[in-house]
Amino acid sequence: MHRFWWLRNDPLALIGLIVLAILALSAVFAAQIAPFDPTEQHLSDVLKPPDEIYRFGTDQFGRDILSRVIHGTQISLGLGSLAVILAVAAGTTIGLAAGYIGGRVDEFIMRVIDIFFAFPPIVLAIFLMATLGPSLLNVVIVVALVTIPQFTRIARSVAISERNQDYVLAARAMGASTASVLRRHLLVNAFPPLAVQVTVLLADAILIEASLSFLGIGVRPPTPTWGGILSAGRDYVFTGFWWFTVFPGLAIFLAVFSLNVLGDGLRDFIDPTTRPRGAGK
Amino acid sequence: MARFIARRLLFSLPVLFGVTVLIYVLLWFAPGDPALSSLGIYATPEQLETLRQQLDLDKPIYVLYMRWLGQIVRLDFGVSLITKEYVSTLIGHSLSITLQLTAVSMVMVLLIAFPTGIISAVKRNSISDMLSRIFSLLGISMPNFWLALLFITFIAVGLGWFPPGGYVSPDKGFGPWLRSLILPALSIAAAPASALSRMVRASMLDVLSKDYIRTARAKGQRERWIVLRHALRNSLMAPMTIIGMQVGYLMGGAIIVEVIFFFPGMGRLLLEAGIDQDYSVVQGVALVSAVAFILVNVLVDFLYMLIDPRIRDTA
Numbered sequence: 001m002h003r004f005w006w007l008r009n010d011p012l013a014l015i016g017l018i019v020l021a022i023l024a025l026s027a028v029f030a031a032q033i034a035p036f037d038p039t040e041q042h043l044s045d046v047l048k049p050p051d052e053i054y055r056f057g058t059d060q061f062g063r064d065i066l067s068r069v070i071h072g073t074q075i076s077l078g079l080g081s082l083a084v085i086l087a088v089a090a091g092t093t094i095g096l097a098a099g100y101i102g103g104r105v106d107e108f109i110m111r112v113i114d115i116f117f118a119f120p121p122i123v124l125a126i127f128l129m130a131t132l133g134p135s136l137l138n139v140v141i142v143v144a145l146v147t148i149p150q151f152t153r154i155a156r157s158v159a160i161s162e163r164n165q166d167y168v169l170a171a172r173a174m175g176a177s178t179a180s181v182l183r184r185h186l187l188v189n190a191f192p193p194l195a196v197q198v199t200v201l202l203a204d205a206i207l208i209e210a211s212l213s214f215l216g217i218g219v220r221p222p223t224p225t226w227g228g229i230l231s232a233g234r235d236y237v238f239t240g241f242w243w244f245t246v247f248p249g250l251a252i253f254l255a256v257f258s259l260n261v262l263g264d265g266l267r268d269f270i271d272p273t274t275r276p277r278g279a280g281k
Numbered sequence: 282m283a284r285f286i287a288r289r290l291l292f293s294l295p296v297l298f299g300v301t302v303l304i305y306v307l308l309w310f311a312p313g314d315p316a317l318s319s320l321g322i323y324a325t326p327e328q329l330e331t332l333r334q335q336l337d338l339d340k341p342i343y344v345l346y347m348r349w350l351g352q353i354v355r356l357d358f359g360v361s362l363i364t365k366e367y368v369s370t371l372i373g374h375s376l377s378i379t380l381q382l383t384a385v386s387m388v389m390v391l392l393i394a395f396p397t398g399i400i401s402a403v404k405r406n407s408i409s410d411m412l413s414r415i416f417s418l419l420g421i422s423m424p425n426f427w428l429a430l431l432f433i434t435f436i437a438v439g440l441g442w443f444p445p446g447g448y449v450s451p452d453k454g455f456g457p458w459l460r461s462l463i464l465p466a467l468s469i470a471a472a473p474a475s476a477l478s479r480m481v482r483a484s485m486l487d488v489l490s491k492d493y494i495r496t497a498r499a500k501g502q503r504e505r506w507i508v509l510r511h512a513l514r515n516s517l518m519a520p521m522t523i524i525g526m527q528v529g530y531l532m533g534g535a536i537i538v539e540v541i542f543f544f545p546g547m548g549r550l551l552l553e554a555g556i557d558q559d560y561s562v563v564q565g566v567a568l569v570s571a572v573a574f575i576l577v578n579v580l581v582d583f584l585y586m587l588i589d590p591r592i593r594d595t596a
Contacts, residue, residue, distance in 0.1 A: 012418075111295060111296070111299060112299065114296045114299070115296055115299035115300055115303055118296050118297070118299075118300050118571045118574060118575055119300075119529075119567070119570065119571050119574065120529040120530065120532040120533035120536070120570060120574055121529065121530070121533055122533035122534075122536060122537060123532070123533055123536060123551070123566075123567060123570045123571075124567075126536070126551055126552065126555060127304070127307075127551070127555075127563065127567040128307070129555065130311070130551075130554070130555030130556075130558075130563050131307045131308055131310070131311040131563075132311070132312075133311075133312050203422070207424055210424060210426075211424075211426060211537055214426050214537070215537065215540065215552055216552075216556075217552070217555060217556065230426065230427065230430065233430070234430060234541065237430050237433045237434045237438065237445075238433070238438055238445055239438075240434070240438060240439075242434045242435070245427070245430040245431070245434065246431070246434075249424065249427030249430065249431070252424050252427060253422055253423060253424060253427065256422040256424065257419070257422035260421060260422050261418070
């Protein structure tokens, strides 16, 4: 447990971790926590403001928004995490290999990565969704593809700074293969900066998924997703049904916020020199 | 200086080439049949076959790609399969709106981030510093599309201060034009402005702790003069590097927020074309946004060079 001691000196990061834990728990136990079935329609209680029965109000089909938001956590956190795991695995492998091998391989890989960086991320995501077609799996693939370049860049920079260090040269002199150097030596060094990036990019992944679902080209209804609820609520903002959009958006905000502050805390912990001087902590 | 820009543009050519390959190849493998989406589901097999031959869909991909490349360098993006309009005309109309929105939100980002960041740093630990730090901490995690919906609900509809949607062309006057842009631009600008403000503050604090600032103080110069004359320029360097990246987020934000505020911009064009599988439009929009993004980054590099004489001299 001593690894988490740093959190005691960083209340903001601690808050982030707690909020994240609550969200993760509500994703796992959604069926037990949610007061209603997220797809159950109460047609006599359509567009009801928040009260004792429907804490977050109801939507245009009389579905309980609180239950939908709780179930939406599964998609947002689950799908986001899956995409980021894929992206970390792929991006780190590619980046470490590119940086370590160098030369033409590196040159080629980085030019391909540059192409991905040439698009505003959400444009790339919409474009890829348009080509792949809407499905749950495709959302995972697209979010992973949009985040891979970031991981590649970081892993590559670690590999470049470490590849001529004595311990790497020693390992090679002892006959270690490229794969073994990457796995046993470089990966360990890449871990701290990647951990920071994982939290930040998970926030990005959640935002991209929510944006795609909001635009109606991500996860399809009736599956409850935060972006999807917002998308349905969009038609009702002009008529004052504020609860329809306030609560699902708040969920997105909380997830992104907790990941961001946790990422900030991790960064300060791993590398205190990057902490803004006089940050008042 | 012209050489610097020319060289940067030249360097972006390979990336641009890669972008065209990516766009073309991906759409080649996309599901759906262009002939079918053009003629509709009641077309006979013969009609489909004729159109496929007209569109040369039976030729190998590299032949088609080379021909497409030849067309797009002449700014000919083909014809929409659905509306039969020229894609360049469609993009021309909507690009201008998206760029206006991006530009106004960029101005907002700068107008918010630099004053708050600088004041925060100079008056460290004051009430205004605390407030600006709390706001930037919250703002950085604010999804732009949610903020847009909140603005519509509470400010446009609730208070009636701004129109809840719809784009007003500048021909109708500067005031109405700006009013139609304020809420969408602010929803896009909030998160990037927060990030930049934090960066400006950190950078300013860093510079203010440098020896040459202490020297300036020791010389008895006034604090305002020290901040504006000595510290500001050096503290601009670090934030400048992320402005280029932020333009991408602003453009992306514009594309989503446009849809919410019923602006006929690139976002709506891309989205509708994607849903209709109108691939010539999707290709055109994706390509034009990438080009715009690349050009803006060249521009940011150029500004960076203007601020930092060291880069200017080596260029």
